[in-house]
Amino acid sequence: MAQYSRVAGSVALITLQNPPVNALSAAVRQGIVDTVERALRDPEVNSVVICGQNGKFCGGADIKEFGRQMSGPPLVPMIHAIEAGHKPMVAAIEGVALGGGLELALGCHYRIAHSKARLGLPEVSLGLLPAAGGSQRLPRLIGVPAALDLITTGRHVTAAEALKLGIVDQVTDHNTVDVAVKFVQSVAGQSMDSRRLSTRPCPSLPNLDAVFEGVMQRVRQSARGAIAPVACVQAVRAAATLPYPQGMEREKELMGTLFTSGQARALQYCFFAQRAVGKWSLPSGARWDTSKAMPISKAAVIGLGTMGRGITVALAQTGVSVVAVDTQERQLAEAKQAVSGMLERMAQKRGSAPPLGLVHYSNNLQAAADADLVIEAVFEDMALKESVFQQLSAICKPGTFLCTNTSGLDVDRLASHTRRPELVVGMHFFAPAHVMKLLEVVCGPRSSPEAVATAMQLGKKMGKVSVAVGNCPGFVGNRMLKPYVEQANFLLEEGATPELVDQVLEDFGFAMGVFRMSDLSGLDVGWRIRKADKLTDPSVPAGQPVRVRQGRRYSPLADLICEQGRFGQKTGQGWYHYDKPGGRVARSDPWLHSFLEEYRARHGLVARHIDHQEVLERCLYVLINEGFRILDDGIAAGPEDIDAIYVFGYGWPRHRGGPMFYASMVGLARVLERLEHYHQAHPDVPHLQPCRLLRRLVASGSPPVQRWREVIKRLHSQL
Numbered sequence: 001m002a003q004y005s006r007v008a009g010s011v012a013l014i015t016l017q018n019p020p021v022n023a024l025s026a027a028v029r030q031g032i033v034d035t036v037e038r039a040l041r042d043p044e045v046n047s048v049v050i051c052g053q054n055g056k057f058c059g060g061a062d063i064k065e066f067g068r069q070m071s072g073p074p075l076v077p078m079i080h081a082i083e084a085g086h087k088p089m090v091a092a093i094e095g096v097a098l099g100g101g102l103e104l105a106l107g108c109h110y111r112i113a114h115s116k117a118r119l120g121l122p123e124v125s126l127g128l129l130p131a132a133g134g135s136q137r138l139p140r141l142i143g144v145p146a147a148l149d150l151i152t153t154g155r156h157v158t159a160a161e162a163l164k165l166g167i168v169d170q171v172t173d174h175n176t177v178d179v180a181v182k183f184v185q186s187v188a189g190q191s192m193d194s195r196r197l198s199t200r201p202c203p204s205l206p207n208l209d210a211v212f213e214g215v216m217q218r219v220r221q222s223a224r225g226a227i228a229p230v231a232c233v234q235a236v237r238a239a240a241t242l243p244y245p246q247g248m249e250r251e252k253e254l255m256g257t258l259f260t261s262g263q264a265r266a267l268q269y270c271f272f273a274q275r276a277v278g279k280w281s282l283p284s285g286a287r288w289d290t291s292k293a294m295p296i297s298k299a300a301v302i303g304l305g306t307m308g309r310g311i312t313v314a315l316a317q318t319g320v321s322v323v324a325v326d327t328q329e330r331q332l333a334e335a336k337q338a339v340s341g342m343l344e345r346m347a348q349k350r351g352s353a354p355p356l357g358l359v360h361y362s363n364n365l366q367a368a369a370d371a372d373l374v375i376e377a378v379f380e381d382m383a384l385k386e387s388v389f390q391q392l393s394a395i396c397k398p399g400t401f402l403c404t405n406t407s408g409l410d411v412d413r414l415a416s417h418t419r420r421p422e423l424v425v426g427m428h429f430f431a432p433a434h435v436m437k438l439l440e441v442v443c444g445p446r447s448s449p450e451a452v453a454t455a456m457q458l459g460k461k462m463g464k465v466s467v468a469v470g471n472c473p474g475f476v477g478n479r480m481l482k483p484y485v486e487q488a489n490f491l492l493e494e495g496a497t498p499e500l501v502d503q504v505l506e507d508f509g510f511a512m513g514v515f516r517m518s519d520l521s522g523l524d525v526g527w528r529i530r531k532a533d534k535l536t537d538p539s540v541p542a543g544q545p546v547r548v549r550q551g552r553r554y555s556p557l558a559d560l561i562c563e564q565g566r567f568g569q570k571t572g573q574g575w576y577h578y579d580k581p582g583g584r585v586a587r588s589d590p591w592l593h594s595f596l597e598e599y600r601a602r603h604g605l606v607a608r609h610i611d612h613q614e615v616l617e618r619c620l621y622v623l624i625n626e627g628f629r630i631l632d633d634g635i636a637a638g639p640e641d642i643d644a645i646y647v648f649g650y651g652w653p654r655h656r657g658g659p660m661f662y663a664s665m666v667g668l669a670r671v672l673e674r675l676e677h678y679h680q681a682h683p684d685v686p687h688l689q690p691c692r693l694l695r696r697l698v699a700s701g702s703p704p705v706q707r708w709r710e711v712i713k714r715l716h717s718q719l
């Protein structure tokens with residue numbers, strides 16, 4: 001797993017071999033230990049180059065080994081032996097040097113990188129810290145502030161930035177190994193004493209305490225309960241204040257706490273879940289590896305509201321030529337300005353030219369005629385969308401994929417208005433579409449494997465985490481959101497306040513609680529949907545109790561708020577009060593509190609004390625229960641799909657792994673027992689009734705989340 005060869009007579013070349021990213025598995029570590037020993041022993045060798053096979057230096061420790069019995073030589077002494085070696089060692093970095101891979105390179109005496117290489121210490125995003133000496137060597141090399149930035153964010157840097165920071169000694173456009181071999185020969189025989197980072201002091205920093213205090217405060221705030229970023233700061237502080245051996249002890253101690261934590265398990269699960277969703281399969285048998293994606297060089301976006309504009313920007317950023325269409329002149333002119341502005345700002349940040357020439361504008365649907373793929377993003381109204389699809393089907397060239405950005409309407413019904421329903425899929429983006437990572441690709445029963453593969457591939461090119469889901473009202477994300485929001489409203493009826501509910505959810509790790517989030521998205525959106533579903537007052541049959549709809553408990557609270565013209569941030573009032581329409585800072589609103597009191601009095605409801613546990617359990621478990629129903633219905637292929645959707649699209653805290661992973665951590669039996677308890681207390685809320693799949697999983701011994709797919713398959717095959 002590490003190949004030894006001799007090049008240029010006296011240089012030992014050690015090549016890591018563990019495709020696809022040369023991760024430091026036990027076998028690779030053993031290979032490195034053996035080959036380094038051999039190179040140091042061999043009298044004919046006077047210097048060493050370490051590189052990775054297939055143009056990739058090393059993606060770090062083998063994450064698949066975590067959580068299992070560790071075997072093979074440990075990383076820390078292995079890297080120490082390299083650093084202590086009396087012959088010069090150079091890391092030839094191509095592709096990536098990440099985590100343990102960069103730590104290995106930091107143990108070498110020199111580092112030479114290809115200009116396209118990326119380097120970083122991303123352990124924090126796996127719930128860990130760079131514990132193979134990275135937290136101690138990097139600050140000694142580049143100073144505390146830069147090291148803190150890289151280690152607490154886990155961000156990757158380009159070779160050019162690495163050179164500027166001093167992480168690498170040289171950047172080349174040529175063959176990196178050849179350059180490294182030449183270089184190492186030029187330093188052979190020299191003392192490497194000054195090149196051993198562990199022997200260097202950390203560059204001194206005035207106001208060390210103040211710097212760490214400030215950083216710790218910022219990190220704690222943005223971590224939202226994640227423990228790894230905090231431990232990363234503590235480890236770098238050890239580098240800045242302790243001699244190297246004690247610093248290493250501290251690094252080990254901190255890693256010991258992180259390594260076995262639930263958060264590390266959750267974050268590592270997220271890493272693999274993000275990759276698993278790319279390997280989609282559908283109930284029809286269509287799969288990612290047998291379905292051919294078509295190339296998309298020209299796209300059209302229909303409807304240039306907020307979503308259409310964001311989608312246009314995201315496509316142009318990807319290098320796709322876009323025709324942006326809106327039949328309303330005023331909207332078109334505003335969109336032109338907004339899209340150009342967004343593209344310019346993004347280009348300025350990147351230091352490149354904005355791709356303005358890729359976007360063309362039109363007020364005529366005919367302009368979409370020769371597009372390879374069209375994304376409809378008109379107002380969320382079925383009749384309007386049906387008419388657009390009918391027209392597009394007549395206008396577009398044969399073979400154009402027709403996609404809808406609907407957030408929950410029936411994709412199959414739209415497909416039925418076209419001549420080729422197999423070319424229709426949903427591409428559900430999340431606002432702002434050029435920023436948010438999630439894309440739900442909604443597959444109707446008639447969507448062809450080719451259409452699904454094309455939408456998935458385009459999403460990936462746009463930098464999205466694309467998740468293939470089935471067609472049902474709300475798909476996956478919004479379908480699960482509905483009972484969650486509903487519970488929050490019921491809790492208000494029973495005595496809670498928006499502040500209490502939001503605080504509990506934010507303490508859990510959500511960026512925003514449900515009420516703050518609703519104010520941000522606009523309360524009128526849900527109101528319009530409830531009106532269309534005939535849930536709001538004028539369409540309710542006479543004599544129907546106001547808190548019952550379609551035979552189940554209903555809370556008209558949100559409707560009443562909307563009737564007051566309180567649509568959230570945009571109107572300056574919603575569940576909270578804002579300084580002005582469009583204001584961002586949510587303040588408690590005394591009006592809302594008296595409104596809730598009056599409401600309860602009017603309906604004979606007596607406010608009771610509601611504790612944090614009840615808020616959390618009712619909101620989260622009802623959402624999780626719907627997740628199980630979605631799995632049982634085959635709308636999502638596995639728990640990873642649901643979790644990726646919630647982490648990347650709904651602000652679910654990544655260090656909690658996603659709702660389904662969280663359920664497995666809490667214990668399925670516990671979730672079931674609490675749902676049963678709440679359903680008994682609220683028999684008129686069907687969403688609280690534990691789903692069949694949850695019961696089945698508990699009955700089969702609550703297998704780990706990675707094995708749920710098998711249980712689901714078995715369950716379905718028995719039907």
Ligand SMILES: CC(C)(COP(=O)(O)OP(=O)(O)OC[C@H]1O[C@@H](n2cnc3c(N)ncnc32)[C@H](O)[C@@H]1OP(=O)(O)O)[C@@H](O)C(=O)NCCC(=O)NCCSC(=O)C[C@@H](O)CCCCCCCCCCCCC(=O)O
Nearest residue numbers: 023059060061062063064099100122130131132256259275
């Ligand atoms: C590398 C990438 C940037 C490549 O991206 P790309 O898009 O090209 O490809 P994919 O992401 O799709 O990946 C392809 C393929 O490869 C798999 N993979 C990638 N990286 C790894 C990896 N590091 N390990 C295993 N597998 C990997 C990926 O899953 C894909 O597989 P598939 O089957 O889907 O094809 C990108 O992949 C990337 O970003 N990778 C992760 C990089 C990273 O985060 N590296 C850091 C790893 S953690 C680390 O290095 C830790 C070290 O600092 C120190 C470790 C010291 C350990 C000491 C343990 C002491 C424990 C003490 C505890 C004591 C407890 C007690 O007391 O008992």
